[in-house]
Structure formats: structure tokens, C-alpha cells
Amino acid sequence: MSLLSNPAQIAQRATDSLQLKRRNDVWGTTFKVCLFALTAFAILFLAVLIGVMVVDGWPVLSNRLSVFLSQGFSQRSAGDAGVWQGIIGSLQIALTTAIFAVPIGVATAVYLVEYAEGSRFARVVELNIRNLAGVPSIVYGLLGLTVFVKTLSGLTQGKTVLAGGMTLAAMVLPIVVITSVEALKAVPSGIREAAYGVGATKWEVVAHQVLPASMSTILTGTVLSLARALGEAAPLILVGAATGFLSFGDANFMETFTGPFTALPVLIFNFARQPGEDWSANAAAASVIILVLILMINGTAIYWRNRLEKKW
Amino acid sequence: MTPLNAEDLRTAPGRRARSAGARWLFLFASIATIGVSCLIVWTIASEAWTFASQVEGSQLQTIGWFPRRGMFDLSTLLVNSAQISVVAMLVAVPSGLAAAVYLSEYAHPKTRRVIKPTLELLASVPSVVLGVFAISFITPAVLSRFFEDINFFNKLAAGIAVGLLVIPLIASISEDALRAVPMALREAASGLGARKVTTTLRVVLPAAVSGLMAAIIVGFSRAIGETMVVTIASGGGDTSLFDLSLQESGGTITSAMAALGFGTDQVAGNDLAFQSLYFLGALLFLITLGLNFIGNAVVRRMQERY
Numbered sequence: 001m002s003l004l005s006n007p008a009q010i011a012q013r014a015t016d017s018l019q020l021k022r023r024n025d026v027w028g029t030t031f032k033v034c035l036f037a038l039t040a041f042a043i044l045f046l047a048v049l050i051g052v053m054v055v056d057g058w059p060v061l062s063n064r065l066s067v068f069l070s071q072g073f074s075q076r077s078a079g080d081a082g083v084w085q086g087i088i089g090s091l092q093i094a095l096t097t098a099i100f101a102v103p104i105g106v107a108t109a110v111y112l113v114e115y116a117e118g119s120r121f122a123r124v125v126e127l128n129i130r131n132l133a134g135v136p137s138i139v140y141g142l143l144g145l146t147v148f149v150k151t152l153s154g155l156t157q158g159k160t161v162l163a164g165g166m167t168l169a170a171m172v173l174p175i176v177v178i179t180s181v182e183a184l185k186a187v188p189s190g191i192r193e194a195a196y197g198v199g200a201t202k203w204e205v206v207a208h209q210v211l212p213a214s215m216s217t218i219l220t221g222t223v224l225s226l227a228r229a230l231g232e233a234a235p236l237i238l239v240g241a242a243t244g245f246l247s248f249g250d251a252n253f254m255e256t257f258t259g260p261f262t263a264l265p266v267l268i269f270n271f272a273r274q275p276g277e278d279w280s281a282n283a284a285a286a287s288v289i290i291l292v293l294i295l296m297i298n299g300t301a302i303y304w305r306n307r308l309e310k311k312w
Numbered sequence: 313m314t315p316l317n318a319e320d321l322r323t324a325p326g327r328r329a330r331s332a333g334a335r336w337l338f339l340f341a342s343i344a345t346i347g348v349s350c351l352i353v354w355t356i357a358s359e360a361w362t363f364a365s366q367v368e369g370s371q372l373q374t375i376g377w378f379p380r381r382g383m384f385d386l387s388t389l390l391v392n393s394a395q396i397s398v399v400a401m402l403v404a405v406p407s408g409l410a411a412a413v414y415l416s417e418y419a420h421p422k423t424r425r426v427i428k429p430t431l432e433l434l435a436s437v438p439s440v441v442l443g444v445f446a447i448s449f450i451t452p453a454v455l456s457r458f459f460e461d462i463n464f465f466n467k468l469a470a471g472i473a474v475g476l477l478v479i480p481l482i483a484s485i486s487e488d489a490l491r492a493v494p495m496a497l498r499e500a501a502s503g504l505g506a507r508k509v510t511t512t513l514r515v516v517l518p519a520a521v522s523g524l525m526a527a528i529i530v531g532f533s534r535a536i537g538e539t540m541v542v543t544i545a546s547g548g549g550d551t552s553l554f555d556l557s558l559q560e561s562g563g564t565i566t567s568a569m570a571a572l573g574f575g576t577d578q579v580a581g582n583d584l585a586f587q588s589l590y591f592l593g594a595l596l597f598l599i600t601l602g603l604n605f606i607g608n609a610v611v612r613r614m615q616e617r618y
Binding site for chain 1: 323327328330331333334337338339340342344345346348349351352355356357361367391395406408409410411414425427428429430431432433434436438439440441442445447448449471476480483508509512513527530531533536537538539540543544564565569570572573585589590593596597600601603604605606608612
């Protein structure tokens with residue numbers, strides 16, 4: 001090997017070694033490819049999942065979609081079964097969940113961020129919220145069964161949409177609080193200070209400045225958490241969603257809030273438990289419907305969140 | 313004309329009262345969230361205590377979990393829960409960590425903007441749908457090729473499906489941990505001539521290791537608490553015989569709870585069957601709480617470092 005005597009030679013050597021290295025970096029390339037493959041595995045799985053559901057549910061989706069969507073649940077024959085009651089039940093439950101979880105969740109977040117930041121009380125509430133977020137959904141079902149179905153039966157009339165919605169509200173409450181806290185913390189303090197500077201009270205700062213400024217983020221977070229409630233079956237089974245035949249009779253829409261109920265994921269679970277090809281086609285078709293519903297809601301929320309992301 | 317005094321500059325009493333009232337409302341809401349925790353603990357503790365004080369030791373060590381016949385073999389459920397969660401982690405940890413490393417270290421911002429929302433959509437797939445996927449695809453189309461006499465309902469498929477469910481959770485927590493590693497560490501490594509892969513493996517990953525551990529712990533806790541996938545794919549019945557084979561069906565803590573819950577007023581047979589539901593709930597609550605507590609503590613330690 002010759003001695004490097006002038007700058008041109010040194011530069012040449014440096015370039016050579018860089019090129020050599022890039023070409024020979026087998027380990028680095030392998031690593032990168034492996035990472036990409038494992039990431040792609042997760043994405044691919046979503047595609048396979050949707051594909052399998054559509055293919056399996058195709059006999060139902062292509063032949064009797066309108067009947068499937070409008071018919072009630074029947075356990076007698078797979079050919080008559082529909083998901084109408086499940087869709088109605090799920091939407092009613094989501095509505096009830098929102099009515100209970102959103103005001104309490106957002107108000108808690110406001111208290112934590114605007115009133116009690118850094119206090120011991122706030123730390124206790126935050127720790128509690130974090131722990132609640134990790135409690136498995138089926139445990140909320142026990143809460144719903146004991147408290148909302150039995151203890152509060154005067155209010156909820158037992159195993160009803162109201163009891164189911166309140167149970168899921170307790171379940172999504174921590175998520176609503178956590179996303180709202182993040183949204184409120186993202187509002188720059190300059191906005192608050194400017195409002196105080198012109199003489200606003202604390203309530204006016206919160207209601208007229210901070211909440212409107214963070215509303216879009218709070219809303220998308222809330223929608224995402226409601227989508228989670230929409231897909232949840234375990235707590236509803238404990239709370240007593242009907243897993244068998246369910247008749248609304250001639251009850252009007254309001255009365256169905258306090259009557260026996262079922263939900264889309266509970267119906268899917270039910271279809272999946274029945275033996276036979278026809279029932280598994282029903283389960284797959286109902287899965288497609290809930291996937292479309294949830295992916296649509298979530299896709300919109302995620303899209304809006306990414307678009308609305310404010311750069312203060 | 314009289315000079316202004318402090319009284320003139322004060323906020324009008326109505327506005328002040330409204331502000332004070334709002335404060336109380338917000339306070340009540342945050343107390344309500346603590347109330348939810350207290351209610352959970354109270355409901356499960358009281359019934360679980362009834363079970364624990366009335367059950368006999370011999371009932372807890374039998375050939376399996378047959379609540380309606382008074383056989384409450386906890387080890388059956390605990391072992392099945394552990395087996396399924398371990399299988400789930402074998403699926404979820406490599407893919408979740410790889411996705412996190414890829415997103416945080418390698419992905420072009422444009423790729424990132426596609427992959428990240430897709431992972432979020434993946435996280436929103438309802439668990440019942442994954443259960444259906446397990447019995448309509450994972451078992452018949454994949455597993456039955458490798459294992460000839462695999463049971464239609466089996467723990468292996470349940471574990472794989474739970475793992476798929478946990479991938480986005482692990483990916484998201486790990487990515488946060490990796491992004492919390494200061495850029496200066498990466499720049500210093502590159503400045504010393506380290507390749508990208510060396511920087512990632514020797515500098516970034518060790519710096520974020522506590523966050524990655526936390527992601528795995530939280531993921532494990534989520535896997536143990538998952539109910540519907542296991543109920544559909546493995547523990548459909550409300551009874552299960554003790555069996556270590558992954559190719560056989562078996563109920564977990566959660567699926568046994570769901571099975572006891574189908575029409576809760578129909579819990580017949582042994583008197584303690586209904587209370588056992590709450591006892592299992594208490595067990596599950598303690599296990600997940602413990603895991604999450606450790607996970608949160610590890611995350612906090614990581615946050616303090618940088």
C-alpha cells in the first residue's frame with residue numbers, strides 16, 4: 001500500500017472506502033430489510049383479514065345484503081338471520097357512552113390541566129386514570145353487572161342499552177381523559193395569558209379560549225374512543241346483551257333504550273358460536289359490516305386529526 | 313369625579329360566581345373518575361371475598377375448570393392464560409418492535425405517514441373479528457398444514473390472533489420510547505463512524521431499553537386481559553380440562569368469565585359459580601394492575617433520564 005502523500009489521494013481513498021463500505025454493508029442491509037418485512041407483516045395482515053372476511057361473507061353480502069342489514073336476529077335458521085338489531089343497539093350504546101363519558105372525561109381533563117396542574121390531587125387522579133386505562137374490558141363488565149344493572153336498576157331498568165352504555169362509558173373514560181389532557185396541554189399558554197390580560201375570569205378563559213382551541217383534537221380523540229366502544233363485546237356480554245332471540249315487539253325508538261338489547265359485536269360472537277358454513281358466512285359478513293363502520297369512523301377521525309394538527 | 317378604587321376594578325359578582333361554580337363542576341368530574349376505580353374495587357372485592365371464604369381448598373385443585381360442578385381448578389385457567397399470552401408475545405414483540413424501529417429510525421417521513429395511520433387502523437379492529445379470523449383462517453388455512461391433528465378450537469390460534477391484536481400497542485409505545493432518545497446520541501455515533509445499523513443496535517436501542525421493556529410488559533398485560541378472541545378461538549365452552557398442549561382448546565381467566573356471563577341469571581348448578589366470576593375478575597384485575605404498575609414505573613424512569 002502506497003503512502004498517501006497528497007490531498008487528492010486522500011480524498012480518493014476516502015471515497016473508495018465509503019463506496020466499498022456501502023456495498024459491503026450486508027448486515028446493515030439485512031437488518032433494514034428484516035425491519036421492513038416485519039413491519040409489512042403487520043400491514044399485510046390487515047389486508048389479509050379484510051380479504052378473508054369479504055371472501056367468507058360473500059355468499060351473504062352478494063345474495064341478501066339488504067335482508068341481512070334490515071332483518072332481526074333469528075336463531076332458527078342462518079338464512080334468515082340479520083344484524084339490524086345489532087346495528088341499532090350498537091349506535092344507541094355508542095350514543096349513551098358519549099353522553100356519559102365525554103362531559104365527565106373532558107371536565108376531568110380541564111380540571112387536571114387548567115386548575116390543578118402539578119398538585120397532589122392531580123397526581124392521584126392521573127395515576128388513577130392510567131391504572132383504569134389498563135383494566136381489561138371484561139372487568140368493566142363486572143362493574144356494569146353489579147352497579148348499573150343491579151344497584152341502579154331503578155334508573156337503568158336492568159339489562160338495557162342504558163346499563164350497557166354506562167358500562168362502556170366507564171371503560172372509555174380514561175381514554176377520553178388522556179386524549180383531552182394532551183389536547184389541552186398543546187394549547188400555548190400565551191393564549192391563556194392574553195385572555196387573563198384583558199380581564200377574563202378563569203371560566204371565561206377555559207370556555208371561550210382553551211376549549212374552542214383544542215376542540216378539534218378532543219373531538220377526534222373522543223371519536224376514536226367511541227369506535228373502540230363500538231367494537232367491544234366482552235363487557236356487554238356480562239351486562240346481559242341478548243345472545244339469543246330478541247324481539248323489539250312494537251316498541252318505539254325511545255323504548256328500546258330501556259328494553260332488552262344486543263350489539264353488533266355480540267351478534268358476531270353469536271354467529272361464530274353456531275356450527276355450520278351458513279353461520280360462519282353470517283359471522284364473516286357481519287364482521288365486514290363492523291369493519292367498514294369502524295374503519296370509516298376511525299379513518300375519518302385520523303385523517304382529520306392529521307389535517308387539523310395545529311402548528312401554534 | 314371620584315377616583316377609581318380596587319372595588320371598581322373587581323370582576324362583577326355574577327362572573328366570579330360562574331367561574332367558581334365551573335371550578336366545582338370540574339372538580340366533581342375528576343372525583344367521579346376516582347369513584348369509578350372505587351366502585352370496581354368494591355364490586356369485585358365483595359363477591360370475590362364471598363367466593364374465597366366459602367370455597368374449599370380441594371375444589372381449587374381438581375382436574376379442570378367445571379364451575380357448575382363445583383370444580384374450580386385455578387391452575388388450568390392460569391396456565392392457559394399464560395400459554396396464550398406467551399404465544400401472543402412471540403408474535404407481537406418481533407413485529408411490534410421492528411415496526412417501531414423502522415418508523416423511528418429508517419422510514420422516510422412519507423412512508424411514516426402511511427404506516428402509522430395503518431397501524432392505528434389495525435389497533436381498531438374489534439377483537440370479535442379477530443376471533444372469527446382465527447377460526448376461519450388461522451386454524452384451517454395455516455395451522456392445520458403444520459399440525460395434522462390440531463383441534464378446531466386451539467390455544468395456538470388464539471395466541472397468534474391475540475398477538476396480532478397487540479402489535480400496534482407495542483409498536484406505538486416502543487416508538488415513543490425510541491423517539492425520546494436524544495438526536496445527539498445518534499449524531500455522536502455517526503460522527504465516530506458507526507454505521508446506521510450499529511448506531512441503532514448499539515446506541516439507540518440500549519438507550520431506550522426501559523421503554524421497550526415497558527411496551528412489552530403493557531402488551532403482555534393487554535394479552536392476558538383479552539377476552540373475545542380467546543372465547544371464540546379456544547375456550548368456547550364454559551368448562552376446560554387441564555391440558556398443556558397448545559393444539560387443544562382451553563379456557564383462560566377471561567374466557568371463563570365470558571362463559572359464566574352468557575345470560576348471567578342462568579348461572580345454575582353450583583352456588584359458587586356466580587361468585588367465581590367475580591373471583592376471576594379480582595385475579596385478572598390484580599395481575600393486570602401489577603403489570604401496568606411495573607410498566608408505568610419503567611416508563612417514568614425513562615422519561616426522567618432524558
